[in-house]
Amino acid sequence: MNTFSEVLRQYYLTCPDRVSVVLMQSKVPDEPITYGALVRGAAGYAQALARADVRPGEVVIVILQHGSDLIYAFWGAVLQGAVPSIMPFLTEKLAPERYRQDLAALIQTTHPAALITYPEFLPEVHRAMTSASTAADEAPRILVCTDVQPAEPDFEALGGLHRTGNDIVLLQHSSGTTGLQKGVALSHRAVFNQLEYYSAALHLSPQDVIVSWLPLYHDMGLIASFVMPLLRQVMLVLMSPFDWVRAPARLMQAISHYGGTLTWLPNFAYNFCAQKTREHDLDGVCLDSLRAVVNCSEPTYHSSQQAFLQRFGRLGLRAGALTTCYAMAENVFAVTQAGIDAPVTLDEVDQRALLVDRIATPVTGEGTARSDAMKMLSAGRPLPNVQVRVLEALPDGAYQDLPERHVGEIAIHSDCMLTGYYNRPDLTEKAFYQGWYLTGDLGYLAAGEVYVTGRRKDLIIVGGKNIYPQDLERLASEVPGVHPGRVVAFGVMNDAAGTEEVVMVVEVDVEDEDERLRIGDAIRQHVTRGSDVALRHVYIVDARWLLKTSSGKTARLANRDKYLAEMAQNAT
Amino acid sequence: MTTDITSSLAQYIAAQILQQPKRKIASDAPLISSGLIDSFHLVDLSLFVEKQFGVLLDDSELNKDTFDTLAQLAQLIRERQS
Numbered sequence: 001m002n003t004f005s006e007v008l009r010q011y012y013l014t015c016p017d018r019v020s021v022v023l024m025q026s027k028v029p030d031e032p033i034t035y036g037a038l039v040r041g042a043a044g045y046a047q048a049l050a051r052a053d054v055r056p057g058e059v060v061i062v063i064l065q066h067g068s069d070l071i072y073a074f075w076g077a078v079l080q081g082a083v084p085s086i087m088p089f090l091t092e093k094l095a096p097e098r099y100r101q102d103l104a105a106l107i108q109t110t111h112p113a114a115l116i117t118y119p120e121f122l123p124e125v126h127r128a129m130t131s132a133s134t135a136a137d138e139a140p141r142i143l144v145c146t147d148v149q150p151a152e153p154d155f156e157a158l159g160g161l162h163r164t165g166n167d168i169v170l171l172q173h174s175s176g177t178t179g180l181q182k183g184v185a186l187s188h189r190a191v192f193n194q195l196e197y198y199s200a201a202l203h204l205s206p207q208d209v210i211v212s213w214l215p216l217y218h219d220m221g222l223i224a225s226f227v228m229p230l231l232r233q234v235m236l237v238l239m240s241p242f243d244w245v246r247a248p249a250r251l252m253q254a255i256s257h258y259g260g261t262l263t264w265l266p267n268f269a270y271n272f273c274a275q276k277t278r279e280h281d282l283d284g285v286c287l288d289s290l291r292a293v294v295n296c297s298e299p300t301y302h303s304s305q306q307a308f309l310q311r312f313g314r315l316g317l318r319a320g321a322l323t324t325c326y327a328m329a330e331n332v333f334a335v336t337q338a339g340i341d342a343p344v345t346l347d348e349v350d351q352r353a354l355l356v357d358r359i360a361t362p363v364t365g366e367g368t369a370r371s372d373a374m375k376m377l378s379a380g381r382p383l384p385n386v387q388v389r390v391l392e393a394l395p396d397g398a399y400q401d402l403p404e405r406h407v408g409e410i411a412i413h414s415d416c417m418l419t420g421y422y423n424r425p426d427l428t429e430k431a432f433y434q435g436w437y438l439t440g441d442l443g444y445l446a447a448g449e450v451y452v453t454g455r456r457k458d459l460i461i462v463g464g465k466n467i468y469p470q471d472l473e474r475l476a477s478e479v480p481g482v483h484p485g486r487v488v489a490f491g492v493m494n495d496a497a498g499t500e501e502v503v504m505v506v507e508v509d510v511e512d513e514d515e516r517l518r519i520g521d522a523i524r525q526h527v528t529r530g531s532d533v534a535l536r537h538v539y540i541v542d543a544r545w546l547l548k549t550s551s552g553k554t555a556r557l558a559n560r561d562k563y564l565a566e567m568a569q570n571a572t
Numbered sequence: 573m574t575t576d577i578t579s580s581l582a583q584y585i586a587a588q589i590l591q592q593p594k595r596k597i598a599s600d601a602p603l604i605s606s607g608l609i610d611s612f613h614l615v616d617l618s619l620f621v622e623k624q625f626g627v628l629l630d631d632s633e634l635n636k637d638t639f640d641t642l643a644q645l646a647q648l649i650r651e652r653q654s
Contacts, residue, residue, distance in 0.1 A: 528607030
């Protein structure tokens, strides 16, 4: 089978009563959705899209919250042969006008044929469309989910069954102004290639049960914890990220109740679950069904995995179930996977050599634990269809391979790469070097395994979510008393949380302490409302504190080092 | 009584959540809708309330419609204590 729709049709015909998804929602009983119900729900959306004259190959933006409509709308667009893109829903802390701007930007980049949303959200969508200033004849059609009813599928009429493997099947965006410009366009073939090799690496079978709280607008949620189980006939238990973050015990309860075997978590979630789960919410919970908890989508830490094991080991969680993965949307999902056939390799390396010489030198000898050793978790071997190189940039713009254990930029090549950033050939071209995708991640190779050590680009990853510092800096500069070019944002690791947190350093001209506090608060509020990112610290400083490069740009990493040095000094 | 609850909550939020121990938080200042407390810290706040005041906040109550200010949260705690 070459397309998603062919797979759905087959399941509809051969196993309509098999449960594909169990939908969990706060305050209501869990809702099992069979393949029959899934295809009928999706067919209703496909027919509604066809009636709205949405043609195969056109983009459909889905703006719905966790629930059956989101699932049906996504697969409905697929059945119609259209290209779904899930846009995060407006949250209570994000300012509506900022959300509107993001949506307008998304409309302008992707030229969607349709948007699917709630009736009560229509005013927002109309305002965004007005500011996207698309020509009237190009304006996307708006579908309201309450108008759509499940329908019997007429497979011959469905556009999705006339697509080919090379056609684009979905778009996936990172959040924020910068991320929304990079819609990762994936073909049916790329996704199938990924699923074939990734499923094999995981030994995935229809006996597995995947439990997830991850949002579907993120690759780990969309691919590993949504598309893969549905296309591979693995039952998925899906809860809302908003419910999980308020009650992390729900994840453990669901694993216990449904016999979950696999779950994917960003690193921070290990700390979050370990620290913020109430003991009495774990009564009767048993986790011995879990065969892999996959740590993925932000830097992985041994300490986070250990904290998780310490908290949940007595509930039956096995140490061997703790696994790691290195993944990115541009490769559909997984590049590597560790911990399935053998425990995850822990590489103890000399800290100074890693940070200064950029070489991962194993700590050996004496047999005693060295305090300056860094415990690097392996991300595992590349999937058989993915090749990984570690490259060093040369002054002439070319790249060369680095020897084993030398830290450089990770580049990948596979048969499951993105088709391109949608409508942005310029960005696509910049991302590749001689056919190799430059990930922007730093790492090294040792004994065939990949270790990720950091990032070359100054992207911040908070709780698995990619955040571009320039977006936050632009927002902060809009606050009265703050000037563009005099503010810098960067990530600082919080060991207790197991993830990075965002710090902003801001130069101001006023010296009055109360006024400075007021500006700091205003920045905090404006940035959060504008980006959905909470700031850990807004550090207000005098003029000329910030370090600039020769071109006048702020040097984020240098300023981060200066900030950390000052904090360390203040603490003593 | 409510003042004690308010000041204890204010201290916790300033020191533990915002990590600005000297910061003053007005009892009518919006906490959730303003983004001061993000969703990742709401569960911390509910664990603190449970431990400190013996009052259980259901996870479905951790939103700005149930409480958005110190005064509203203190009021909720007091109602449940009595």
